Amino acid sequence: MVFAITACIYMACNIGANDVANAMGTSVGSGSLTFKQAIYVAAVAEFAGAFFVGGHVSDTIRKGMLDPTIFSDAPLHLVYGMIAALIAAALWLNISSYLGWPVSTTHSIVGAVVGFGVMAGGMDAINWSKVWSVVMSWIVSPVMGGLVAFLLFRFLTNQVFRRRNPLLYAKRVLPYMIFMVCVILANAMFYKGLKNLHLDFSYPEAMFYSFIVGAIGFFISKPLAKKIPDVPKKEIHKQLEATENIFKYLQITTAFYIAFAHGSNDVANAVGPLAAVVSILSSGTVAMKVAMPTWILALGGGFIVFGLLIWGRRVMETIGSKITEITPSRGFCATFAGATVVLVCSKMGLPVSTTHTLVGSVIGVGLARGLPTLNLGIIKEIVMSWLATVPFTAILAAILFKIMVWTLG
Amino acid sequence: MRTILSMFAKSPFKPLVSHIDSVNECVHLITPLFKAYQSKDYEKVEEIAKNISELEHKADQIKSDIRQHLPQSIFLPVDKRDFMGLLSAQDDIADAVEDLAVLMRIKNIDIPEELCEPLMDLVTHTVALANDACGIIRELEDLLEASFGGAEAEKVDKMASSLGTAEYEADKKQFLLAQKLFSLNDLSAADLFLLNELIKKLGGVADQSEKIGKTLQIFLSR
Numbered sequence: 001m002v003f004a005i006t007a008c009i010y011m012a013c014n015i016g017a018n019d020v021a022n023a024m025g026t027s028v029g030s031g032s033l034t035f036k037q038a039i040y041v042a043a044v045a046e047f048a049g050a051f052f053v054g055g056h057v058s059d060t061i062r063k064g065m066l067d068p069t070i071f072s073d074a075p076l077h078l079v080y081g082m083i084a085a086l087i088a089a090a091l092w093l094n095i096s097s098y099l100g101w102p103v104s105t106t107h108s109i110v111g112a113v114v115g116f117g118v119m120a121g122g123m124d125a126i127n128w129s130k131v132w133s134v135v136m137s138w139i140v141s142p143v144m145g146g147l148v149a150f151l152l153f154r155f156l157t158n159q160v161f162r163r164r165n166p167l168l169y170a171k172r173v174l175p176y177m178i179f180m181v182c183v184i185l186a187n188a189m190f191y192k193g194l195k196n197l198h199l200d201f202s203y204p205e206a207m208f209y210s211f212i213v214g215a216i217g218f219f220i221s222k223p224l225a226k227k228i229p230d231v232p233k234k235e236i237h238k239q240l241e242a243t244e245n246i247f248k249y250l251q252i253t254t255a256f257y258i259a260f261a262h263g264s265n266d267v268a269n270a271v272g273p274l275a276a277v278v279s280i281l282s283s284g285t286v287a288m289k290v291a292m293p294t295w296i297l298a299l300g301g302g303f304i305v306f307g308l309l310i311w312g313r314r315v316m317e318t319i320g321s322k323i324t325e326i327t328p329s330r331g332f333c334a335t336f337a338g339a340t341v342v343l344v345c346s347k348m349g350l351p352v353s354t355t356h357t358l359v360g361s362v363i364g365v366g367l368a369r370g371l372p373t374l375n376l377g378i379i380k381e382i383v384m385s386w387l388a389t390v391p392f393t394a395i396l397a398a399i400l401f402k403i404m405v406w407t408l409g
Numbered sequence: 410m411r412t413i414l415s416m417f418a419k420s421p422f423k424p425l426v427s428h429i430d431s432v433n434e435c436v437h438l439i440t441p442l443f444k445a446y447q448s449k450d451y452e453k454v455e456e457i458a459k460n461i462s463e464l465e466h467k468a469d470q471i472k473s474d475i476r477q478h479l480p481q482s483i484f485l486p487v488d489k490r491d492f493m494g495l496l497s498a499q500d501d502i503a504d505a506v507e508d509l510a511v512l513m514r515i516k517n518i519d520i521p522e523e524l525c526e527p528l529m530d531l532v533t534h535t536v537a538l539a540n541d542a543c544g545i546i547r548e549l550e551d552l553l554e555a556s557f558g559g560a561e562a563e564k565v566d567k568m569a570s571s572l573g574t575a576e577y578e579a580d581k582k583q584f585l586l587a588q589k590l591f592s593l594n595d596l597s598a599a600d601l602f603l604l605n606e607l608i609k610k611l612g613g614v615a616d617q618s619e620k621i622g623k624t625l626q627i628f629l630s631r
Contacts, residue, residue: 026413
């Protein structure tokens with residue numbers, strides 16, 4: 001048990017340190033947030049996302065991909081397996097970040113769970129249809145992120161940047177965008193999310209409250225937008241600068257949004273296996289349906305924040321000092337699209353990679369002629385690392401599992 | 410540690426602007442160069458020529474730097490060939506200016522009285538034209554920000570169109586000047602040839618300036 005918790009903490013810290021930098025990178029890079037502000041925003045949002053929405057994805061990793069009944073005879077094997085999976089994934093993350101490869105924490109843990117599952121119970125132990133849907137989501141999520149970002153950016157160019165007076169239209173669009181972010185966020189939290197706080201809303205109820213939250217955001221931002229001073233139409237350069245300034249506010253909201261989405265999706269990578277271990281050790285049997293203990297989600301969320309505070313700081317600092325070619329409006333589109341896709345996937349219980357989805361949405365903005373340059377070489381690296389991640393963690397987890405079974409019985 | 414930010418390669422548009430800055434400095438030297446040549450201050454010609462060749466070299470370095478940092482895997486919001494064409498048009502302006510200085514240093518010519526005024530007129534016109542072309546490149550950053558649309562695009566389009574008209578004017582002036590040049594009977598063949606070359610090089614500056622405007626219009630239309 002202690003061992004499992006340690007492995008989970010190790011994994012959570014890793015997630016906090018590495019992935020959060022990707023999630024928040026565009027906001028820091030465009031200068032909308034200083035790295036300190038980004039840390040605070042990330043800390044709050046990651047924890048909230050992990051705590052309120054993290055349960056769905058954790059369930060998938062814990063029991064969705066494996067057939068727990070094959071472990072009925074030897075429940076301890078599932079415990080060993082999950083610990084092996086955690087260690088394998090965390091090791092792979094450490095190796096790849098040392099080598100500078102952009103690997104996904106999600107892919108690592110899914111590969112590891114499948115790996116020990118096959119080793120323990122043969123091919124039949126795996127719920128292949130679920131694994132398939134997870135793998136499909138890995139392909140679909142970057143594509144969806146790209147599509148949403150592309151359309152959102154096209155919408156903004158037509159509604160704002162291609163107008164004679166972009167500033168005026170940006171001010172008009174601002175409250176609606178805030179409304180959207182608020183509604184989606186609130187909905188994710190209220191619908192099935194507040195179970196942890198013993199508040200269970202039905203879907204219409206959740207929707208209703210979300211709209212209230214959205215309306216509050218709308219009516220707060222509207223007068224604020226009006227207060228922003230006008231710039232004469234003739235001065236195009238100043239107009240464009242002022243417009244970007246408005247997008248800074250929007251980008252800050254989406255920074256919160258993506259950190260929330262990331263927390264909701266990625267906490268599972270650390271706590272999913274731990275939850276399985278805990279449920280077996282406390283009941284002694286392999287149960288199909290166990291409620292996700294709230295304290296585990298809180299633990300995972302807490303240590304993601306811890307990892308981010310300890311190591312993520314350095315990564316963020318480097319990003320903040322680097323000059324990037326992304327402006328707040330472009331960053332907003334990419335982040336908003338990425339976060340929405342990740343959040344939707346989380347709600348569906350699909351563990352997707354936040355980083356890869358964001359890569360997709362950045363490419364989407366680029367294809368819509370939003371970025372001065374795009375280094376497409378990274379796509380090749382991502383595909384390569386994706387191909388390497390699953391086999392590696394699968395084999396490593398399988399080996400670790402065998403070793404544990406031999407030595408511990 | 411690799412982050413998502415490695416996707417954002419260094420923008421080639423910024424060095425493109427610093428390239429045009431060097432080119433623009435060359436262009437600024439055209440008028441003093443002709444003035445010195447006309448007033449037979451050959452030491453000054455020598456000095457300006459040296460200045461120009463330094464600036465041209467600087468522009469050349471920026472150009473090869475851009476070319477080297479534009480690998481196949483870089484995605485641009487404009488056609489890569491158009492971008493390269495823009496870069497070589499800019500570079501050709503600097504080259505033409507350098508050629509002007511080289512031609513002047515070949516032989517010291519007494520420019521006939523009748524040519525002085527129309528020649529300076531063509532010089533002034535061409536310099537203004539080239540200056541405008543340089544100015545249009547400085548709009549690129551705003552144009553990117555406006556995603557090639559809106560008021561900024563209209564502004565650039567207007568600038569490009571006026572470049573076209575100015576180039577047409579330059580052609581006319583060049584033709585009249587050539588007519589005048591060839592109607593002079595007391596000019597040696599060598600002087601005639603050299604002066605004609607100078608006029609042709611000025612025409613080259615005007616042509617390349619117009620090409621810059623044309624390329625930006627292509628950017629807008631995509």
